[in-house]
Amino acid sequence: xxxxxxxxxxxxxxxxxxxxxxxxxxxxxxxxxxxxxxxxxxxxxxxxxxxxxxxxxxxxxxxxxxxxxxxxxxxxxxxxxxxxxxxxxxxxxxxxxxxxxxxxxxxxxxxxxxxxxxxxxxxxxx
Amino acid sequence: xxxxxxxxxxxxxxxxxxxxxxxxxxxxxxxxxxxxxxxxxxxxxxxxxxxxxxxxxxxxxxxxxxxxxxxxxxxxxxxxxxxxxxxxxxxxxxxxxxxxxxxxxxx
Numbered sequence: 001x002x003x004x005x006x007x008x009x010x011x012x013x014x015x016x017x018x019x020x021x022x023x024x025x026x027x028x029x030x031x032x033x034x035x036x037x038x039x040x041x042x043x044x045x046x047x048x049x050x051x052x053x054x055x056x057x058x059x060x061x062x063x064x065x066x067x068x069x070x071x072x073x074x075x076x077x078x079x080x081x082x083x084x085x086x087x088x089x090x091x092x093x094x095x096x097x098x099x100x101x102x103x104x105x106x107x108x109x110x111x112x113x114x115x116x117x118x119x120x121x122x123x124x125x126x
Numbered sequence: 127x128x129x130x131x132x133x134x135x136x137x138x139x140x141x142x143x144x145x146x147x148x149x150x151x152x153x154x155x156x157x158x159x160x161x162x163x164x165x166x167x168x169x170x171x172x173x174x175x176x177x178x179x180x181x182x183x184x185x186x187x188x189x190x191x192x193x194x195x196x197x198x199x200x201x202x203x204x205x206x207x208x209x210x211x212x213x214x215x216x217x218x219x220x221x222x223x224x225x226x227x228x229x230x231x232x233x
Contacts, residue, residue: 047162047164047227062220064221103175110157110175112160113170114181116169116170
């Protein structure tokens with residue numbers, strides 16, 4: 001059974017870079033038809049998709065974050081990471097990593113986030 | 127970006143009630159819609175994928191329907207453990223976007 005676990009600093013200073021790692025157990029991040037994603041949720045608010053990486057290494061990012069975001073992977077460690085630069089208080093949130101499964105046959109595909117980490121709280125404050 | 131609008135934002139119902147939540151997309155997303163349940167302090171959990179398919183292990187009292195721009199999520203007989211916030215999410219276009227959530231409470 002695949003499990004995901006986020007880790008990283010819980011406190012980041014404004015203008016610095018937020019760095020989080022998601023460790024995947026029970027499956028490889030480099031095999032299968034999956035995207036490895038980051039989603040965040042400010043306290044008391046809704047879910048916001050940040051970006052994702054396919055098993056091939058191809059990435060997609062939410063344009064809202066423009067050039068601030070980078071998702072990368074460490075295959076030997078079976079981890080993928082999020083870097084968000086130039087953070088402000090508005091980046092304070094619970095950050096989740098998730099696996100997005102790609103399922104389907106014959107050209108008909110569907111995508112959904114079937115495994116999530118428990119989330120990690122990141123506060124941006126001096 | 128595709129905007130997803132859920133209605134209502136909050137809902138109070140009694141155990142055994144039928145509960146319906148709607149989700150409207152700002153443009154046609156075909157059937158590319160998922161529903162998630164999030165309990166307080168927990169990560170979201172997928173219940174319905176591809177608008178109407180029940181994820182493995184999810185109770186059959188949960189269901190989804192719709193296509194195009196209008197979608198419905200239904201709980202046929204509300205149980206105490208269904209207290210949560212429910213989100214729709216589209217995957218027709220990037221960026222992936224979620225509805226604002228519907229908070230479900232027991233009356």
